[in-house]
Amino acid sequence: MNRREFFHGGAAAGAGILNAFPYxxxxxTAKKQASDRVKLGPKGVELSxxxxxxxxxxxxxxxxxxxxxxxxxxxxxxxxxxDQGVTFWDCADQYGTHPHAxxxxxxxxxxxxxxxxxxxxxxxxxxxxxxxxxxxxxxxxYIDILLLHCMLDGDWxxxxxxxxxxxxxxxxxxxxxxxxxxxxxxxxxxTAAKTPWxxxxxxxxxxxxxxxxxxxxxVISVLKQMKAAGxxxxxxxxxxxxxxxxxxDECLQFALSLDCVDCFTIGSESRAELxxxxxKIPAASTRG
Numbered sequence: 001m002n003r004r005e006f007f008h009g010g011a012a013a014g015a016g017i018l019n020a021f022p023y024x025x026x027x028x029t030a031k032k033q034a035s036d037r038v039k040l041g042p043k044g045v046e047l048s049x050x051x052x053x054x055x056x057x058x059x060x061x062x063x064x065x066x067x068x069x070x071x072x073x074x075x076x077x078x079x080x081x082x083d084q085g086v087t088f089w090d091c092a093d094q095y096g097t098h099p100h101a102x103x104x105x106x107x108x109x110x111x112x113x114x115x116x117x118x119x120x121x122x123x124x125x126x127x128x129x130x131x132x133x134x135x136x137x138x139x140x141x142y143i144d145i146l147l148l149h150c151m152l153d154g155d156w157x158x159x160x161x162x163x164x165x166x167x168x169x170x171x172x173x174x175x176x177x178x179x180x181x182x183x184x185x186x187x188x189x190x191t192a193a194k195t196p197w198x199x200x201x202x203x204x205x206x207x208x209x210x211x212x213x214x215x216x217x218x219v220i221s222v223l224k225q226m227k228a229a230g231x232x233x234x235x236x237x238x239x240x241x242x243x244x245x246x247x248x249d250e251c252l253q254f255a256l257s258l259d260c261v262d263c264f265t266i267g268s269e270s271r272a273e274l275x276x277x278x279x280k281i282p283a284a285s286t287r288g
Contacts, residue, residue, distance in 0.1 A: 023250075026257040032285040034278045035085025038263045041199045041232025043178040045144055047114035050277065051088035051234065052081045053267030054097040056242060061096035064269055074100035075107065080271045082108050084278050090265040091138070092118040092149060093130065098137035105139050115140065116234075118149035118182055118202075122159055127166035131175065146176045147202055154187035157195055164197055180231070186214040186222070193225040200232040205261060207254040208247075210240030223260035235264035248277075252284035 003025045034050035054074065056064035065074055074097065078089060089104070091097040101115060117134055121127040134143060146167055148160050157164065170176040180200035183189040192198045204212045205219055213219055223233050238255050239245055255264050268274035 023253065026253045028257060028285050030286070031282040032256050033085070034281045035087075040145075040234070040262055041178055041180075042230050043199060045114060045178050045200075045232075047088040047144075047263060048086045049263045050086050050281065051090040051116070051263060051265035052078060052086055052274070053090045053236070053265040054100065055090070055092055055095035056267035056269060059094060061094070063095040063097065063267075065267060066096050066100065068269055071100055071103050075103040077268065077271060077274060078104040079107050081274055082113065084275070086274070086278065087113045088263065088265075089113055089115050090267075091115060093120070093134065094118065094149060098134060102137060102139035110140055114144045116145035116147065116202075117143055118147045119163065120149050121163040121166075124162040124166050127163035131166065131170055135175075142175050142177065144177045145200055146170075146179045147200065148181045151181050151183045151188035151192065152185050154185075154191050156181070156188055156191060157197070168197070178232070182236070184213065186218060189213055189219070189222050193222050193229065193231075198226075198231060200234065201226055202234045202236050202265075203261075204237040205235045205255065205258070205264075206238055206240050206244060206251050208240060208244060208251075210243050211237045212240075220258065220260060223258070227260045233261050235261040238264050238266050248280060249284050252277075252281055256281065256285040 032049060034048060036049040037046055038049050039046050054063060054065045069077060089101055091101050119127065119130045121130045135141060148163060167176055167179045171179060178199045180198040181192045182202035183192055189203060192201050203223055206212065207216055209215050226233055235255050239248065239251050244251050255261060266277060268277060
């Protein structure tokens with residue numbers, strides 16, 4: 001089996017393909033670390049290769065992280081990541097994790113971390129309100145990466161025009177450093193690839209087509225278009241929304257092998273789980 005056969009033959013069949021994962025096809029020559037410094041997209045926003053996700057089953061203003069760990073527990077998790085060089089925080093209004101970021105910023109210097117958040121705003125009025133509220137909730141004057149959250153339709157730029165205008169103006173003023181989308185359908189992803197406003201995209205990718213927009217080969221082809229256009233790509237659903245947690249090594253190696261994915265986010269729910277990811281990433285990046 002070669003990589004093309006893996007993509008077009010077995011990967012679409014689901015998690016079962018990982019029982020015979022072809023490690024040699026995805027082995028790299030140099031080790032990668034969770035703490036590697038990556039410059040993302042046209043604005044070159046610097047961050048760690050691994051992002052600390054905070055939205056496992058995130059909806060309605062809460063997530064596994066907020067419910068299990070609470071304000072202090074999430075701050076402890078962020079602190080643990082920071083101490084290991086993982087300085088990229090993946091937050092969202094939908095997850096309710098802005099106050100947790102604020103608590104964490106009492107412990108670490110703001111300029112030493114990269115904060116991503118996401119908005120459901122569509123109009124100018126909604127976006128202005130979100131921008132003010134998000135910064136107040138997180139205790140920061142600026143947001144490093146701001147994404148339009150969960151794009152589903154191929155015509156999302158028309159529906160989100162007002163919000164996009166406000167975000168663009170905020171970037172010009174330094175209130176937002178870079179911006180883009182998170183996508184949850186292949187139509188939305190394809191639109192993001194050809195939309196100049198999108199500087200960064202958060203895309204669902206894993207080798208087993210679990211919680212993804214399409215089969216891996218199709219998604220990767222779109223992500224390659226994004227990279228060719230100079231956009232930054234952040235991978236998500238690396239472990240299939242937790243359904244591939246028994247195949248962590250395989251999923252990590254797959255993500256680390258993709259030259260169309262700059263970095264990725266995984267939502268750890270304990271310091272032990274985070275430490276395990278940090279330990280496994282270099283091993284997975286070169287496993288043969």
